[in-house]
Amino acid sequence: MINPDVYNRINQDIEERKLIIILCSCVIEYSGRSRSTIGLGHRLITIKKDSTLLIHSVSGYKPVNWMNSPTETVAEYAGSDVILYSQRTKKPFEEMKVIVKEIVDYKSYSGLVDDEKLDLTHSEQDLQDYLVKNPKLVHPDFRLISTEHQSPLGFFDMYGKIGDKYVVVELKIEKAGLPAALQIKRYTEWLKTYIGEAHGILIAPGITPNALNLLRKDGIDYKKINVESLDIRHIKEKTLREWFE
DSSP: OOOTHHHHHHHHHHHTTOEEEEEEEEEEEEESSSEEEEEEEEEEEEEOTTSOEEEEESSSSSOSEEEOSSEEEEEEEETTEEEEEEEESSSSOOEEEEEEEEEEEEEEEOSOOOSSOOOOSSOHHHHHHHHHHOGGGTOTTEEEEEEEEEETTEEEEEEEEETTEEEEEEEOSSOBOHHHHHHHHHHHHHHHHHTSSEEEEEEESOBOHHHHHHHHHTTOEEEEOOGGGSOHHHHHHHHHHHHHO
């Protein structure tokens, strides 16, 4: 039986852009370029810091399946299994579900570098900084309590209130897929269980149809914001001046 705390560690390591290596027994379900299912077997799962996901068998040099970056991956605990949901956030649409039955070994590494630099025009941190300065873009009545608010399920990008209702906000700078929808759903359900009146908002430049359907089903809002259209540079310059002052 898999320790239920493992899925929290996976999600945290993904959030921190660590290199993750998992030796496990799993079942793989894939849809996109085709549809396929690979039955139970021991495999090596690698999740890279740029969100690329590779799954290798214990023999051969080619991966049995993979997801190219940009990809959203999220872990959930289901009974005695850990399930990895992975979805490409850009065309062509691809989705993978990895049902992990047993974890033989788990490693994650931070601070690894190579000669290839990751050039991000804007980051989720940039979007978060901008919305902290412009909270009405989240909702006209949104009042920010904190950013990176810690919960047992992970860190809320933004946490605040609309009226008397507590609100968790999840930010994505790429097109949001099913993993992002499941993530904000879990956060919102946790708030409702332990606080009471609560609401969830997912902010992203786009969203896949199945992710949007899931949000609507659970009464969670989706707000479209394209980070490329925001004056992020102005916010960065202002923040830098405030730091020096």
